Amino acid sequence: MQGMIISNPKLEFLRPLLERWFDCIDRYNAVRGDHDTPYWNDEKANLGLLSAAAWMAQMVTLQQTPTRKQHEDGERNARADLLIASSEERAWLQTTQRWPRVNSLNLSQPLQDITSDAKRISYASDLKLGCLFVAPHKAQHSASPEELQDMVDDLQQEHCCAVAWYFPYAYRKLRNEAGNYHPGIAVLFKEARG
Template sequence: MQGMIISNPQLEFLRPVLERWFDCIDRYNAVRGDNETPYWLDEKANLGLLSAAAWMAEMVTLQQSPTRKQIDEGERNGRADLFIATPEARAWIQATQRWPRVNSLNLTQALLDITSEAKRISYASDLRLGCLFVAPQKTQHGATPEELQDMVDDLQKEHTCAVAWYFPYAYRKLHNEGGHYHPGIAVLFKEARG
């Protein structure tokens, strides 16, 4: 089960990146085997996959990209988690990750928090995005198809500029040493304005 919705036309340039993001996850799993998957890790690992997907889509990226950071006292040198660009479009991204329970995503505050952080990177005239990676987890057994559909429905209800999800059938039964099943991952983008 995979899909994406881009509701902000400014983010349409990310469509080929998100399409290739699914491929990067599959490639990682094909090389590493079926005992782990990259989205169990943190936002840095997932930003690396997103960056690789952008390069596959003929874009350029730079992780920990130098930028100006807006603070109460003015501005100072800072870093964006990821800079992504085509010849026509570019964005500075600040990212985080959450591992909520399958039946209780509750992403609104985390999305607002990371978007607020993104507001401080670069300049107000630049496209700045809060990026939230979500790797839902469930203990003792994998998520049912109904639970996966409910999660996709919940993801689409969040106020985002773009959302993509990937719940690969082959990995839905994977679990870590702690007995937590992670059926897949989603990424949500929200534009930071002001």
């Protein structure tokens, strides 16, 4: 089960990147085997996959890139978690990750928080994005197809500019060392204005 919705035309240039992101997850799983997935890790690991997907989509990226921000008292230094650029467009990302329960995503506040953080990473005229990785989990047993569909429905209801999700069938029943099932991952982007 995979998909994406891009509701903000400014983010349409990310479509090829998100398509390659699915491929990067599959490749990681193919190389590492059936007992590990990249989305169990933190936002830095998942940001690395997103960065690799951008390069596969003929874009360039730079992690922890320094930026300048116009401030009331002049300019100041800032830092973005990731710069993504094509020959025509670019975006600065600030990222975080959450591991909510499958049936209780509650993503509005974390998405708002990371988007607020993104406001501080560059000039007002630049495209700045809050980026939230979401690796839902369920204890005891894997998520049912109905629970996965409910989760996708919830993701589609979030007030964001773009969302992509990937719940690979082969890994839905994979359990980590803590005994939690993580059926996949989603990434949400929201434009930070100002």
